[in-house]
Amino acid sequence: MINNNLEKLLKESVENNTPDYIKQNKIFNYNDDNKFTFKLTKETVEKLNLKNWFEGYKKEAMVSTAGIRGPQNILYPHDTRFPINTIGITLATLAKALVLKEKYPNNNLVKLVGCEVRYNSKTYLDIITRIQASLGIRTLTPVNRETIPIWLASFLAFKLDLVGAEYITSSHGISVKNATKDLNNQGSQFLPDESIEFVNKIEEILNTVDEKGFFEIEFSSSKDSLIDEQAMEKINNGLDLYIEYLKSGVANKKNIQSIQAFNKKIIIDSVGGCAYNTLSKILKCLNIDNKFDWLNKEEDPFFHGIGKDIKKDKEGKEAFYDWSLDVTVIGKDKNNKEYFPVVESLNYKEKLKNYPLDTVVLITDPDHDRLNIVQVVSKELKNEIIATGVDFIELDDERLLCIFSANQSFLMIMDFWNKSLEKDGCSEYFIIKTTASSKSWDEWAKANGIKIINTPVGFKEIAGSIRKIEYQFENKIENIEITDVFNNKVSLGKNPRMIFGGEESGGMIIGAIEPIKSLNNRTALAMREKSATEAIIVASALISSINVPLITHLKKIYDDNNIISRYDVRADIAYYNESEPDINKLKEAKKIGEKQRTKNDLFYLALAIAKLEGKITLDNVKEILSSTFDDLDFSSLKDIIFVGDGTYLDFDDKFIEIRPSGTDAKTKAYAGGSDKQLLNKWANKLGNYNGDLNDTYKKYLSDEYVQNSKEKSFEVYEKYSTKDEDKREFIVPKYEF
Numbered sequence: 001m002i003n004n005n006l007e008k009l010l011k012e013s014v015e016n017n018t019p020d021y022i023k024q025n026k027i028f029n030y031n032d033d034n035k036f037t038f039k040l041t042k043e044t045v046e047k048l049n050l051k052n053w054f055e056g057y058k059k060e061a062m063v064s065t066a067g068i069r070g071p072q073n074i075l076y077p078h079d080t081r082f083p084i085n086t087i088g089i090t091l092a093t094l095a096k097a098l099v100l101k102e103k104y105p106n107n108n109l110v111k112l113v114g115c116e117v118r119y120n121s122k123t124y125l126d127i128i129t130r131i132q133a134s135l136g137i138r139t140l141t142p143v144n145r146e147t148i149p150i151w152l153a154s155f156l157a158f159k160l161d162l163v164g165a166e167y168i169t170s171s172h173g174i175s176v177k178n179a180t181k182d183l184n185n186q187g188s189q190f191l192p193d194e195s196i197e198f199v200n201k202i203e204e205i206l207n208t209v210d211e212k213g214f215f216e217i218e219f220s221s222s223k224d225s226l227i228d229e230q231a232m233e234k235i236n237n238g239l240d241l242y243i244e245y246l247k248s249g250v251a252n253k254k255n256i257q258s259i260q261a262f263n264k265k266i267i268i269d270s271v272g273g274c275a276y277n278t279l280s281k282i283l284k285c286l287n288i289d290n291k292f293d294w295l296n297k298e299e300d301p302f303f304h305g306i307g308k309d310i311k312k313d314k315e316g317k318e319a320f321y322d323w324s325l326d327v328t329v330i331g332k333d334k335n336n337k338e339y340f341p342v343v344e345s346l347n348y349k350e351k352l353k354n355y356p357l358d359t360v361v362l363i364t365d366p367d368h369d370r371l372n373i374v375q376v377v378s379k380e381l382k383n384e385i386i387a388t389g390v391d392f393i394e395l396d397d398e399r400l401l402c403i404f405s406a407n408q409s410f411l412m413i414m415d416f417w418n419k420s421l422e423k424d425g426c427s428e429y430f431i432i433k434t435t436a437s438s439k440s441w442d443e444w445a446k447a448n449g450i451k452i453i454n455t456p457v458g459f460k461e462i463a464g465s466i467r468k469i470e471y472q473f474e475n476k477i478e479n480i481e482i483t484d485v486f487n488n489k490v491s492l493g494k495n496p497r498m499i500f501g502g503e504e505s506g507g508m509i510i511g512a513i514e515p516i517k518s519l520n521n522r523t524a525l526a527m528r529e530k531s532a533t534e535a536i537i538v539a540s541a542l543i544s545s546i547n548v549p550l551i552t553h554l555k556k557i558y559d560d561n562n563i564i565s566r567y568d569v570r571a572d573i574a575y576y577n578e579s580e581p582d583i584n585k586l587k588e589a590k591k592i593g594e595k596q597r598t599k600n601d602l603f604y605l606a607l608a609i610a611k612l613e614g615k616i617t618l619d620n621v622k623e624i625l626s627s628t629f630d631d632l633d634f635s636s637l638k639d640i641i642f643v644g645d646g647t648y649l650d651f652d653d654k655f656i657e658i659r660p661s662g663t664d665a666k667t668k669a670y671a672g673g674s675d676k677q678l679l680n681k682w683a684n685k686l687g688n689y690n691g692d693l694n695d696t697y698k699k700y701l702s703d704e705y706v707q708n709s710k711e712k713s714f715e716v717y718e719k720y721s722t723k724d725e726d727k728r729e730f731i732v733p734k735y736e737f
Contacts, residue, residue: 272303456644593665599691
């Protein structure tokens, strides 16, 4: 009932803040199933202020790490005051389709479109399929347009040699957000240079409207033969192909037998998303479904109220608030005490009260690509938990709930997988990680003789590095080399294999034991998108193979590998309330917040760019930072580096990375090292800094240089991104399905 009341409050606030003129004017009838033509006129463009919408969309496309995201009007999706809307989806879809037809003329093009459970996702899916069909592009959709996970869309784009795929999601973001994740023919998320192609095409369309006065956009019938569910039905929505892939890797005989022999239940919490629909079928096919219990398996765009709250606004009135679905988010209560609002909303105190000690819950998100792990343990382990740096909450007088970060969970997973491999015939094993992920991963890799490759944040960056390696692998280069984002040259030999790829935000993949082949014989050393199914199976194998709590197992890994950087923290600084229902207030608050975020970003970024260009020395950087933060000691700073989308400060005993959100008024400050209390101080201090330049700073760098550093950083990123790039050309096959 509480959840129903919260959703009612959300919908009432949306209803009350939507003007009548928007409610009464859909612009075009996106619910009409028949074939029709929408004439986008100059008058409509001006009336809807589409050029302003486009500028925001273009800006986000250039920097987005996970799809072009934004809030939407959940009741009136044609509301163009919001970044995500039916007109925007229409223009973006048309532009992408036109780019594909120009790139691959005189070919039968096939794409896939899928979605999870978010508000209006099925409406957007219908628009995408119908515009593509009207342009002759065959579009595969799941049977009955059921939900599928993002990783399945990615897997099928590669495996079936499609020209691409599109997936409608906003990952673990707040309920009112949505997005389209564009996947290329590899199944990788678009990099900025791929996004700019269709963004430029949108601009061409709007310019045509200016010149001719209109642009006609065709919608096919919803039942057009080019909207193809039958192909997906023949391959069981792709599950048969994916299970075959799993059996060659994490779902090997040894792991499955270990899970089958486990004498406790493992719980999977679907967090209101689409995991159950797909994962339950996979577990059944693997004959391990009876080893799992489920929470929140029903699909719900409000996510069962998880992460939802009532908070007082600046005027003291109670208002709906959404913490998102990130279980690692830390909030502060009315007494200024830290707590885990999303974990608290999962109601585990009640739901886990009858489960025994050491019960593990595997938590996934709406698009089923991320994994978080929590475990019920005895209070007697409290001191060990604190010493190991794992967060926890109290469940009752005798039990605690350990909340493992992805940094901690994934270290256990990569260690388990590494020990289980038979490593014959490979010259080098490697892992790929984002710079913001734990330094303990680097230390573990070094201790185990495994090469490490660091990338900017975002799974598309991990996929990009994989593809660079594959390009050399396919060309039989004797000594494959790749330059990572720290400008380190990593030598991988002739026949490398990836053990693990992952990021601190909960996404991971396991590398293939043998190269994966597409139907048209393309080669991959790993899949292109993070998969919580893969993560859940390997995590379950790990859990079933040890007879101690995960906290004890984690400590042993730290000790066995002499890991110093055992602690990680992340400070999330949001400069406004994303849940504000009044779009005008939301835009204004976001605009002010973006200025704060950018000012913080440029303060550090300019130092990194100036050092790279030789304008200042490391000693100059230390002087500037010491004069700005007089209570912090910068004497052990080894380097300051721009790492693609953030600034990385490397110390002898720790690292700090300050990373601005490219799509929102937020800053994330990551820190890792040997002293958790100290890391918290550094991350919060640097992450919350207002960005003011003092006299010492201005002695070395001008305001103009600081403002121009962002543009220079794009050039640095472009140089990194194109170095060693994958130059394989995609040839559209003759499809036989």
